[in-house]
Amino acid sequence: MSTPALTQAQQQSLLRQLEYYFSDESFSFDDFLQSEADASGAVPVATLTAFPRIIAMLPEHTDEQRQAEVLVAVALSDSVVKSGDGHIKRLFPLPQDDPAADRSLFLGGFRKGVPEPEVRAAIAAHARAEAFGPIVSVRRLRDLRR
Secondary structure (H helix, E strand, O other), rough: OOOOOHHHHHEEEEEEEEHHHHHOOOOHEEEEEHOOOOOOOOHHHHHHOOHHHHHHOOOOOOHHHHHHHHHHHHHHOOOEEOOOOOOEEEEEOOOHHHHHHHHHOOOOOOOOOOHHHHHHHHHHOOHHHHHHHHOOOOOOOOOOOO
């Protein structure tokens, strides 16, 4: 049985839902999802595709087809990644588990989708750049509720 290909809007909606499941706002408080995660924090794709919201997003898909669509969507993410065979996990640790959290800062004013090298260059060009220390990582803050 053939299913219709997802539109870009449907794929983005699916991606945003998956990213929300693993976001600081949700994953930190989701006892069920955490109980399904292995030691590395990876959750089986089959667990996610059994969620009613994912089923409602892909009503004409079989479970195997939903799993395939989820993996395609995850490949587009900058916060959730495929882990091993058929698992998904957060790219970055939860704030309470992040050893760099006390050395983090928030920068505003960048346009959406600005490339990481541009962010690094802007920080390096700041008059007090040396006070910031080396840049370990750049993470984008997004509002997943939109």
